[in-house]
Amino acid sequence: MQRRQFLNALAAVSVTSPLLFASGRANAQTATMRPTTLDPGRWSPLNARRIQALLDDYGSQSKGYRADKRPYAVFDWDNTCIMNDCEEALLMYQINHLQYKLTPDEFVEVMWKDVPKGPFVKDYTTVDGKPVTMEDLAADVEADYRWLHANYRGLAGSKSLEEIQASDQFKDFRAKLYFMYDAICDTHPLEIGYKWIIYFYKNMTTAELQAMAEASNNYDIGDALRKVKYESPKTLPGKAGVVADSHFHGIRIHEEIRALMHALRANGIDVYVSTASIDDVVRVFAGHPSYGYGVPPENVIGLRLEMQDGKYTANYKSGWHFNWGPGKTTGIQNVLVAQKGYGPVLVAGDSDGDAWMLRDFRDTSVGLIVNRLKKGEIGADSQQAAAQLGSAKARFILQGRDEQTGLMLPDEKSLKYGKSERKLLA
Incomplete structure (x- = not known):
């Protein structure tokens, strides 16, 4: 209860500008701290020693340090700096609170944006094992949204959110739209699904999106880490039939990563974030004083949308790379290496979306992998x-965590959610 009261207080903080705060303010917290050593926290002891060696070798106390050629580190965000994914959490928050600025026709246009027709992969079937097509699923979601738009007070109707959330149309909408997101990502190239999720921000200003993101962050930090299965009502089978999908609720701040960011800056090493989420959403978590990471908004590289009259459109930014996998390397090269002339000394990530940037730069001394026991x-x-x-010059290091609690473990091994045994590799 105390934690929820604290988070309600956090939620009262309003977003007053598109970038929330000036970069100078974000750096001010670190400016008063001058640690030269890493807080061991829950780091694996081997990793703590390896990271400390990096601070000693490249930080401002090292013999070769040049203030005019500051070293830098690049971190993935979701499941690296935090436990779980803040943009997927935002998708569920947006659904649950019906925070859309879309007419029914605009919603349908966004829902079909770049998505091929036809059946999804075999894992995405009805609860009784029948194939599901995008056409049938989209027809059901469209019917639900038209009903919700006409009835919800926050859109064009008169019913409260609580009344709406109790309706079968809402439950059908939530289950089938979330099922659609996962099915698109697993059936088609990830670029389609990762861009698709951000097109639903159409007609929002940056301040509106960031206010929603902050509310979502606060809600999920206060929520339990839990996997919830959402099944569409049998009373509304529609064209697609009854489907079900699970969402991993809850977010946790990785205190060791946050402390590492401060230690890097205190040692004269700049910190950047490279994310496959839209950058304006991650800027809230990475830079808002309530969360403590202190990353300036201009230091976040992510997905981007075209703007029109100060509002997002459902068009990906022309000429901007897709910031996932090899695209993260492209982003670092185009944004950072082009400006600085050299690559990062440390890169941190957790998934295939980070694998290339972890290994692609010869200037990188350490590739830190939050161990999610992944293959690929x-x-x-x-x-x-x-x-x-255990190598003193290890190029890659694995950092374990406990997915039951969201906390790092002082180990290279991780404990998966629902499991009882730590493992080193998948």
């Missing part, structure tokens, strides 16, 4: 980390 491209980097375990 990040699995290859994790294998290297496991092979280098």
